[in-house]
Amino acid sequence: MAVAHQGKIVLYSYWRSSCSWRVRIALNLKEIPYDIKPVSLIKAGGEHHSNEYREINPMEQLPALHIDGCTLVESLSIMQYLEETRLQRPLLPSDVVKRAKVREICEVIVSGIQPLQNLSVLIHVGEEKKDAWAKHWITRGFRAVEKLLGSSAGKYCAGDEITLADCCLVPQVFNARRFHVDLRPFPIILRIDRDLERHPAFVAAHPSNQPDCPPDTK
């Protein structure tokens, strides 16, 4: 794992990490060029636990973004930084209530769903229980997301423009499918996910289009 070069934007990413995927979507939507530095969550017990990566992110999680001479961690704070420094293609609405609605949906996913079903938690829960555990927490969280979308959604999560909430939603839907969550009770989530499936920024960020995606998974 070589150290990132000064000046270049480098995303430490894993193809199937939903947190890396959120940031890839935001970078793509804003048309910010970046290099990917793959960090495997699987290889050798996880490269994110190496001494070298712990220096980059003391939480031993992905992603991390090297940008403007700093290294930033935590996907939502990275996306906020991009929003505050790269003003093209805003990912937060100008209306304050709509902005709060976007952040609400982001938080439900980023704090209320994904951390309960990430790899390290599932390892801790154990092989026997992990699938039912992940399914339970994603279903519970999606009930809340669907309800929130009932009042906030237009074409996308908050009105008719793509926002940070959409960057968080699409990777979480992928995880829901991975854990065989029944998505039929969530028609708004399904509609938004379907609408964004072919969007070029979302396609380019998809796990199957990542340099570290194993060839037999594509």
Ligand SMILES: O=C(O)/C=C\C(=O)CC(=O)CC(=O)O
């Ligand atoms: O490829 C794998 O099997 C390992 C890791 C992941 O899925 C990533 C996660 O921990 C889930 C997530 O990012 O939401």
